[in-house]
Amino acid sequence: MRHSTAPGARRLLARWRSAASTGMGVALIAGVLLCLLASPGIAQPAGASAAPRTLLVAAYPAIDEVIKEALPEWQRRHPDVAVKVVSRQFADHHTAMTTALSTGSHLPEVMALEVGYVGRFAMGGGLEDLRQPPFNIERVRDRFVPYAYQQALGRAGRVVAVPADIGPGSLLYRADILAKAGLTEADLTGSWDSYVAAGVQLKARTRAYLVSHARDIKDVLIRSGLKPGEGLYFDQDSNVLVNSPRFVRAFELARTVRQNKLDAKVTTWSNDWSEGFRRGTLATQLSGAWLAGHLNHWLAPQTAGKWRAAQLPENTFVAYGGTFFAIAKASPAPNKALAWELIELLTLSRERQLAAFKAHDAFPALLDAHTDPFFEQPIAFLGQQPARLVWRDATRRISAAAVHKQDAFAEEVINTELDKVLDQNKPITQALADAQRLLAQRARR
Known part of the structure; x- marks a missing residue:
């Protein structure tokens, strides 16, 4: 957009050029510029006052x-x-x-x-x-x-x-550790039970952990099998959903992982978590597709070529x-x-x-x-696997969970109860009943 310059403004510009060429003080130049900017003779672009x-x-x-x-x-x-x-x-x-x-x-x-x-x-x-x-x-x-x-x-x-x-969900796994244990990708992905069974064999033959934390299993399973209008913890009418088969199965599988010592008991983004990738003590990770890039660029670049990507076990499709x-x-x-x-x-x-x-x-x-x-295109870090096609397929099958204003609080409650199950042998039925009661009190606030 072109600006027009009125005669008065042109005189101010001439004074500024003269001052600049003769070394006139900065303060005077600044004053001239202020006058220039304030001059009504300078037309502004249309709509400039609103932009x-x-x-x-x-x-x-x-x-x-x-x-x-x-x-x-x-x-x-x-x-x-x-x-x-x-x-x-x-x-x-x-x-x-x-x-x-x-x-x-x-x-x-x-x-x-x-x-x-x-x-x-x-x-x-x-x-x-x-x-x-x-x-x-x-x-x-x-x-x-x-x-x-x-x-x-x-x-x-x-x-x-x-x-x-x-972040389409993906199972990232170490192909070299799997081969050492005599396992294939199908052993990991066939079902959640076969995934855990493969973890037992992995641990026995390679000493590598299946997952970083048993909570990772729970996080995926509570997101699967949602019905229309359901959120993770509440339905559209704020009814609490945690005392349900979906949560029972998630807690049971997480407990099985812990009982078989298949998780390293390290939390995501901790130093021990990243060190597990670098040392090859973590054989798989349930995460978003973006983790492959993090592993490649800064978490464990020295493991290039050893990782592969697959869909989550039991054809589970969730977002991270x-x-x-x-x-x-x-x-x-x-x-x-x-x-x-x-x-x-x-x-x-x-x-x-x-x-x-x-x-x-x-x-x-x-x-x-x-x-x-x-x-x-093949991804070198993933052994030349064209893994983006795997992730693209997942995006077409993921369903969004309805959100609720108490979701963040509910997540804290569920994680606390799961920890009591894993670390204190609290019965799952009691843990979920306690969570249900507490969340029902908060659901409509």
Whole structure:
């Protein structure tokens, strides 16, 4: 957009050039510039008073890098609108966003959110309903992986965020350790019982643990077999679901793993967890597809070629994490159209989605990207296996669980009761009954 310059403004510009060429003091030059900027003779672009000069985007690693890599394209579209990315560590970022939404202050124009926090925020009223103008997200709904879109649904069908990347669940396993134990992939994936039985053989013949923690088994099984309208812990009417066959089986299998000493009793992201990968004492890991990239780049790069990917046992399809972008209701109204345009660039551009996948293992939520030949390419870290096809297949079979405002509390309760089962031999029926009673008290708060 072209700017016009009135005669008065041209005289001020001449004075500035003269001052600069003769070494005039900085203060005087600054004063001249202020006068120039305030001059009514300088025409502003149409609509400039309503458009911000900077969009603030809050994110966490490595989403901050994904955003920054999209900025050259943004600047070509909007050379007059800068984007400032504020990055905090994962937990600090979400704490800051929780505070900002509750107080209505220090809100960014765009906030990145991990899927677990999308569920929590969706139950409140702090995020824009993206079905409404100027967003109108329903028109592009079919372009996203269905379960990812469903994860952003709030009360009364509100859509509070846009999916950017997803985490299809996968069984990652050490092919060399499996071969040493005389096992095959089918021994791991046939059923959950065969998975545990294979773990017994693994431990006896290689001394490697089947999983890092028995809780990993529980986390998958409580997410399988959900009925429409059900969440993990509550149904759509806030009825508690934990005293059910789904949880009984999850607790029983986790207890069997612990009783057979098949778990290393280490928690995810701990030093002992990463050390187990490096030393080859962890034979399998139930996780999102993104873990293969983490293993390759920083957790255990020296194990390249030894890992393989498969579907989770018993054809179980669940999601592990995912990134979304949201807009706060309380952010300045003139900024929201630009914020939405930036989100569209990050989520609806096939090129940007593929770039994030290739550089950061951010599995695309955009279906348009899933037809790219990149999915068929072998992955060296996984022994030249074209594992992205395995993960793509999983995305088509995952169902989203309904969210509830007490999900985070329920997870703490269930983990506490499972620990009592594993470490104190508490009967499973009693553990789940106690959890049911406690959650029923909190369900409708």
